[in-house]
Amino acid sequence: MAFEPPQRLVRALGETAPSGDDWLEKLPEAVQQAVALRELTVERVQVPGGRTSLVVLVRRADGAPAALKLAPPRFRPEAERAALAHWGGLGAVQLLDGPATEGVLLLERLHPDVSVRSLPEAKALLEAAGTLRRLWVEPPEGHGFETVAERTGRQAEAMRASADVEVRALVDAALLAREELLAAPPESRLLHGTFRQSKVLAGERAPWVAVGPDPVVGECAFDLARLVRDRVEDLIASPSGPATTRRRVRKLAESLELDQERVRGWSLFRAVESGVRARRVGRPKDAELLLEFAGWL
Secondary structure, three states: OOOOOOHHHHHHHHHHOOOOOOHHHHHHHHHHHHHHHOOOEEEEEOOOOOOOOEEEEEEOOOOOEEEEEEOOHHHOHHHHHHHHHHHOOOOEOOEOOOOOOOOEEEEEOOEEEEEHHHOOHHHHHHHHHHHHHHHOEOOOOOOOOOEHHHHHHHHHHHHHHHOOOOOHHHHHHHHHHHHHHHHOOOOOEEEOOOOOHHHEEEOOOOOEEEOOOOOEEEOHHHHHHHHHOOOHHHHHHOOOHHHHHHHHHHHHHHHOOOOHHHHHHHHHHHHHHHHHHHHHOOOHHHHHHHHHHHHHO
């Protein structure tokens, strides 16, 4: 199979790839091997696709549709495999049987071009929240998933190292919020980790199914932070953006029976972390949007 990786993936990996990383160079060969091993027929590469993985729409030997996903090790595809296996298709995309090759997942085929983001905003948030609730289960005994404290600890160190005077006040506020939130977490659940509207796709087995987790174990409020800032461009462009954001925090917290201040605190931390990281990798427009949004919290 001859193909060019989607440019969105190439650009995104170029921002974060460590020195000497050759995953993209080896990707065509890896796809060929994965397809041959599983006796798959390739239909097409999903475009524009994601920023951390390649998805190829395929058919199995019996003609059944499926999706083949390949991701670099630094994006923890084996943790995704373990989480999908634990969820067993409840709220999340189904992991299909087959050879377990590191970094390669064979998944249930959904409708990749139809996400809840296509719905009106109020309906989209409702459907997304309902999907997310089904994912919040007890983690498996003896699990090896990263915890919220561990993940945000790494992020906090990177924020401290790259924060200049322009963003120092926001960074300090975000770090303080994290410290207070971690002091007494109310529960410990298996979380999606990177949940937002575009991560919920239409399916045949269920109306809406979550995809693309970066699983982490911790309190549920952490998982709402990305959903709170969905469609951030529209929020920033609206004169009522700050009020809409505060209302969204309240409604999501109430609908999922979570503490509003904990949802707000994690939304602040994750928005500042994303904004500082966007500045660090040379995406000033994204950074400006995220940091302005964080200021409303």
